[in-house]
Amino acid sequence: MTGNSVPSRDRVAEKLVARRGRSMLALGRLEARLAVRHPVTIVAVLSFVGLCVYALLIGGANSYPVLQDEDRWIQYPVMVLLGGAALVVGNLAVLRGHRHGTTAAQGVLVLPVPWRVGAHLLAVLLFGGLATVLVLIWAVVMSAAPGAAGRMNPYELMSGPMVVVLLGALGVLLGQLFRSLFVAPLTLLGLAVATGAYSSPDAPGNPWLGWFLPVAAQRDPMPLPTHLLARPAAWHLGYLAGVLVLVIVAALFRAGGRRVGAAAVVGLLLAVGGGVGQVTAPGDEVVADRILASRDPARQQTCVAVDQVRYCVFPDFVAWVDGWDAVLRAVLLRVPPAEARRPMAVRQRVWAHGYLHGGSVVTPRQQQLRAATWRAGDLAAGTPNTVTVGTRWGEGEYELGLAALVAYEVLAREGAGVFGTLCGARAVLVGWLAGQASPGAATALREMQARNVEGAHLGEPSFGSGVTLPAQELALVVSLLDRPVEVVAAAVLRSWAELSRIDTVTGRAGEILGVPVPSAPADAGCLA
Known part of the structure; x- marks a missing residue:
């Protein structure tokens, strides 16, 4: 009997984990449905679509898009609008019990806190999928324009949806750390201001510091041919993936989850590896090409x-x-x-190469x-x-x-x-x-x-x-x-x-x- 008791306990544990997994998925689907119907989400999506339609209708240079610029331009509104919605809605979902005074009653729920936090994190994937669809539609429309020039970088395009998921996960983590409704909007404001300020060619400081922001600003004064860009978009996407894993690990650990060590190591390797790779200076060949193209x-x-x-x-x-x-x-x-x-x-x-910043006199x-x-x-x-x-x-x-x-x-x-x-x-x-x-x-x-x-x-x-x-x-x-x-x-x-x-x-x-x-x-x- 003793020999049979251990396998029996293992089977019970496996069934419990499976049952909790199914419950987490069900709760995640429910949270996703609530999130997609949230007024913040609806306003964000309509604002994003309206901005894209306006950019297409005003004509001018938008009738002749430079595609290697468009795949970067779209990342900022994706971060602010769709990522902002994911951040705020995800944060509000975690704070629901606090806002309605039912935090104490949640202790009697069958699904433990780490699994409930996992459900909130799963719901964030909805925003990532929504962002991916909207970004791909934008990419197809811009690429089909008769005056479109250049080509888009798939790593640049996917950075926007990755940022959306990252901000949604950050909203869940902030809800675990702070019982305040103002932290998430202030965080979004800070990221938007920092990214917007750092996108100018005249922004002070080392230009490579901008790569550690969610959206990596480009500090060239004019669109460049694709062979002169040498943007480490793939490294940046890897960096964002690493940070996302670390944020998820932090949210689960804060909720009481303990078996997150392996995921933390993977996230750290991705973040450090991507961070180092994205700040590596362009090779001598690229610099020589830029000088030659200018002269x-x-x-x-x-x-x-x-x-x-x-x-x-x-x-x-x-x-x-x-x-x-x-x-x-x-x-x-x-x-x-x-x-x-x-x-x-x-x-x-x-x-x-060698362009002058604002305030310089020719x-x-x-x-x-x-x-x-x-x-x-x-x-x-x-x-x-x-x-x-x-x-x-x-x-x-x-x-x-x-x-x-x-x-x-x-x-x-x-x-x-x-x-x-x-x-x-x-x-x-x-x-x-x-x-x-x-x-x-x-x-x-x-x-x-x-x-x-x-x-x-x-x-x-x-x-x-x-x-x-x-x-x-x-x-x-x-x-x-x-x-x-x-x-x-x-x-x-x-x-x-x-x-x-x-x-x-x-x-x-x-x-x-x-x-x-x-x-x-x-x-x-x-x-x-």
């Missing part, structure tokens, strides 16, 4: 010829060539055919040196008459900037890197050619006039290159945009030789184009 992009680019124009781009951005070409053709359509047929190139540039001398470097590289690549584009593109300001650079290149044939104030008839000509290139460009020009009383800068926003139109010339250009395009275009073609001369003043341009304006003294700082 001599032609060696990393592919060129697409459209008639007499060559578009030289990083491979990720070939999909934007059609958009650039549409704007360029709209400008060339309004210039004399002999000028329109001359060879030209559009080269994409990126600032991947002097005219620095602009001249950069322009000389760009032009020397373009000449060596066989594209001397080059217009610059960056790694952002969209309707409005970006169309206007490209159109203005194309128009100025038609007049001056100087090549990349133009910087300065353009005055007189040439300013009017460049401004009108740029504004009429598309409805978005015209709208952007009118908005610039409304915002700036001293004029407007037209060019590539990422580099500051371009031309500035003084207020008088800008006002004349906006007046011309209100007139029929064909009427103005006919006058431009008839008087192209005079309008394109450096010494033709603004008043004379107004007379030629039928919009008289008072003459103004020449600005000594104007481009020759």
Whole structure:
């Protein structure tokens, strides 16, 4: 009998564990149903969907998404909205007995406290699944956009749902540690503020410290081609998984669970290993590629010829060539055919190494040196008459900037890197050619006039290159945009030789184009 008693006790223990496991799963399903119907969850999901729909509907650069940026951008709203809901709802579920004064009565429940905490942790998985579905829908929609460039990183995409589960588990742990309803919202606020502040390129401190936040901020001033990113997204996902395991272990241990040593070791290994891996500096090859892309992009680019124009781009951005070409053709359509047929190139540039942070001032001398470097590289690549584009593109300001650079290149044939104030008839000509290139460009020009009383800068926003139109010339250009395009275009073609001369003043341009304006003294700082 003694020999049979031990196996009997083992069988009883196994049945008890199995019964408690089934009860924990049932309670977890109940908590999940309660969580999904909670007002905080509903508001969070609707807010997230509304934010995504708004981002799609406002157009502009969102019509031309850079996918390697989108998979990181989405992580912050996922953390704040969906992760915040998981944090708060999970915390409220644990504090339910405290809030309703039934904590003492819970002692008579059959299911022990660690198993009940396990049920709360299982319910958190619902938020992770919900976040995964919403993130994948967003990824499919953005990738299907006609102007989408680059590609998404699956490790980046899954970091958002992992953060949601992590915050939900953290809410359960905080409910075990603090009997307060304010701890969870304050924790979310602190994480949101820290992550948002650290996402700026101008944020102080070591940039690698940001990788220890739930969402790893990117501190580049502009989108980079995928081969220049070298983001340790897989390591960060492993780090998040390790922290999640440690939070779960802490919650179970606080509830009275004791058989968590092995899980704690696994979580610690994942967190330490991922943490070390994610702060390892990029390899020498990546750094060399970034320097080369910034100084001599032609060696990393592919060129697409459209008639007499060559578009030289990083491979990720070939999909934007059609958009650039549409704007360029709209400008060339309004210039004399002999000028329109001359060879030209559009080269994409990126600032991947040695960029200046906010508050830094770029002097005219620095602009001249950069322009000389760009032009020397373009000449060596066989594209001397080059217009610059960056790694952002969209309707409005970006169309206007490209159109203005194309128009100025038609007049001056100087090549990349133009910087300065353009005055007189040439300013009017460049401004009108740029504004009429598309409805978005015209709208952007009118908005610039409304915002700036001293004029407007037209060019590539990422580099500051371009031309500035003084207020008088800008006002004349906006007046011309209100007139029929064909009427103005006919006058431009008839008087192209005079309008394109450096010494033709603004008043004379107004007379030629039928919009008289008072003459103004020449600005000594104007481009020759």
